[in-house]
Amino acid sequence: MPRVALKRREYKVSDFSEWLVGKMYTKELTQADMGKLLGITQPAFQNRLKKSLFSYSEMLIIFETLGASDAEILNLMKLQGGGHGKK
Numbered sequence: 001m002p003r004v005a006l007k008r009r010e011y012k013v014s015d016f017s018e019w020l021v022g023k024m025y026t027k028e029l030t031q032a033d034m035g036k037l038l039g040i041t042q043p044a045f046q047n048r049l050k051k052s053l054f055s056y057s058e059m060l061i062i063f064e065t066l067g068a069s070d071a072e073i074l075n076l077m078k079l080q081g082g083g084h085g086k087k
Contacts, residue, residue, distance in 0.1 A: 023066040
């Protein structure tokens with residue numbers, strides 16, 4: 001069944017979160033590990049992951065840490081919607 005346009009943002013959040021969690025699992029990183037890398041607590045990381053609200057600088061750290069390819073970065077930045085996170 002095709003995705004409904006009304007839930008577009010929810011699907012984008014879900015797609016990004018699934019990618020991030022999958023990469024974390026592959027690299028054996030926990031939310032606490034990622035939070036420490038970003039300079040935030042585990043609950044803060046969990047909240048940002050749930051809402052997909054990461055700043056540009058946090059996204060760069062995430063991509064580098066998780067070894068994202070150029071194609072993945074391009075696709076994931078489109079999912080982020082161009083700056084819904086804090087700066």
